[in-house]
Amino acid sequence: MSQKNFSTVTELxxxxxxxxxxxxxxxxxxxxxxxxxxxFGNTAVIVLVxxxxxxxxxxxxxxxxxxxxxxxxxxAVVPKMxxxxxxxxxxxSYKLCLAQTYISLFMGASECIIxxxxxxxxxxxxxxxxxxxxxxxxxxxxxxxxxxxxxxFFASVVPLSFTIAPxxxxxxxxxxxxxxxxxxxxxxxxxxxxxxxxxxxASGTLLLPxxxxxxxxxxxxxxxxxxxxxxGRKKAxxxxxxxxxxxxxxxxxxxxxxxxxxxxxxxxxxKLISLFYAVINPALNPLIYSLRNKEVKKALKRxxxxxxxxxxxxxxx
Numbered sequence: 001m002s003q004k005n006f007s008t009v010t011e012l013x014x015x016x017x018x019x020x021x022x023x024x025x026x027x028x029x030x031x032x033x034x035x036x037x038x039x040f041g042n043t044a045v046i047v048l049v050x051x052x053x054x055x056x057x058x059x060x061x062x063x064x065x066x067x068x069x070x071x072x073x074x075x076a077v078v079p080k081m082x083x084x085x086x087x088x089x090x091x092x093s094y095k096l097c098l099a100q101t102y103i104s105l106f107m108g109a110s111e112c113i114i115x116x117x118x119x120x121x122x123x124x125x126x127x128x129x130x131x132x133x134x135x136x137x138x139x140x141x142x143x144x145x146x147x148x149x150x151x152x153f154f155a156s157v158v159p160l161s162f163t164i165a166p167x168x169x170x171x172x173x174x175x176x177x178x179x180x181x182x183x184x185x186x187x188x189x190x191x192x193x194x195x196x197x198x199x200x201x202a203s204g205t206l207l208l209p210x211x212x213x214x215x216x217x218x219x220x221x222x223x224x225x226x227x228x229x230x231x232g233r234k235k236a237x238x239x240x241x242x243x244x245x246x247x248x249x250x251x252x253x254x255x256x257x258x259x260x261x262x263x264x265x266x267x268x269x270x271k272l273i274s275l276f277y278a279v280i281n282p283a284l285n286p287l288i289y290s291l292r293n294k295e296v297k298k299a300l301k302r303x304x305x306x307x308x309x310x311x312x313x314x315x316x317x
Contacts, residue, residue, distance in 0.1 A: 013172040014092040016084050017271070028085040034283045035078045041286030042067035045296075052299040058136040059125070062118045063289060065145055066111065070282035073107040076100050077177045077278050097178040098164075102157055104179045104278065108254060109152035109205035115247050116209035116216075117144050122243060123216040126236050127223045155204050163197045174267040176274060202255075210251055217244070242289045249284070253277040 017024055045067040049055045077100060084090045092100075125132050160180065168188040175182040184194055217240070224236045253276045290296045 009094045009167060009171060011091050011093055011171070012097050012167075012178075013170075014080075014084055014090055014097075014177070015172065015174045016081060016090055016176050018090055019268075024085045028082055031078060031082060031085070031279060034279060035074060035082070037287075038074050038078075038279075038283035039071060041283060041290075042070045045286045045289065048296070048299055048303060052303060054302075055295065055299050058121050058141045059118065061141050062114055062121065062145065065114050065148070066118070067286060069107045069110050069114070070285055073104065073111075074279060074282050076103040076107075081176050081279075092173075092178065097173075097183075100178040101180060101183060102160065104177070105156040105160060105201075106152055108277075109156040109201075110149055111250065112205050112209040112254070113148040113152055114145075115243070115250065116212045117148060118243055119213040119216040119247070122240050123220055125239070126220050152205060156201055159197050159201055163194050176271050177278070179274065179278075182270065206251070206255055210255070213247055213251075238294075242293055245288050246281075246285055249281050250277055253281070 017027055046064050049060045049064050080092060080096065080100075084092075121136055124135050128135060166188050167183070167186040171186065173182060173186070180194075180198055184198070187194060220236070220240060224233050227233045227236065253273050290300070
């Protein structure tokens with residue numbers, strides 16, 4: 001094992017799915033479709049919330065932030081992964097590898113905190129409906145959003161910049177993109193500090209928001225059980241179902257990837273887990289929120305009707 005300085009490393013081998021060459025072309029087609037669904041779906045959510053006044057509420061304000069970070073996350077990962085699926089020489093530049101590591105960590109931490117804020121929003125809406133618009137006013141929403149991005153940056157990017165260590169050759173990454181748990185295998189010498197920082201960071205950006213989500217939904221459950229109207233209980237649960245689905249998928253895979261010791265890593269298993277929370281889940285989010293949400297469906301219908309009317313008027317004129 002040779003040790004080199006950071007400055008001498010210019011290129012890393014990114015194996016991806018090279019162990020299954022017969023599957024690379026089908027996977028390229030599949031992930032290209034998933035990526036297009038992700039970009040179109042999340043962009044549509046943002047545009048829909050901007051142009052439809054009925055969706056300009058705190059819940060959809062934070063949903064726009066979630067859609068935005070999903071686009072950034074997958075764009076940092078998927079294009080290079082798609083290129084390598086068809087490339088004979090499967091490599092990634094050192095700078096792009098670091099960029100993927102920082103962006104994936106930053107966006108992952110931001111998603112955890114934003115999901116926690118969305119749970120808090122649902123808690124206020126259900127438990128304090130008459131004071132909802134007073135508590136979750138636009139000033140509060142903006143402060144929460146700015147706080148989420150700021151805390152995520154200082155809890156993920158800043159500690160990583162101080163603890164990242166030189167890599168040892170051979171510079172081969174048996175993964176689909178660069179992220180912290182995988183790069184720990186390439187660090188020279190003892191990685192106990194890096195592992196500790198990873199667990200501490202994950203506790204702050206994964207575990208604490210998750211506990212806040214659990215606490216919020218515990219209060220929501222108590223409030224819903226006290227409702228006398230069956231229709232009211234059904235409506236309350238329906239407003240939370242989409243968020244709960246996203247939280248379950250994202251936290252289940254994220255915690256398994258980032259909150260376990262390096263000795264439990266499995267290359268093939270980690271690829272599947274990373275695929276789910278970095279590629280598939282961001283594409284599922286807009287589908288979950290649109291297919292399971294009557295307000296989004298109605299807003300989409302209104303926008304399409306207005307667009308159809310405007311097109312008919314243009315043709316008539």
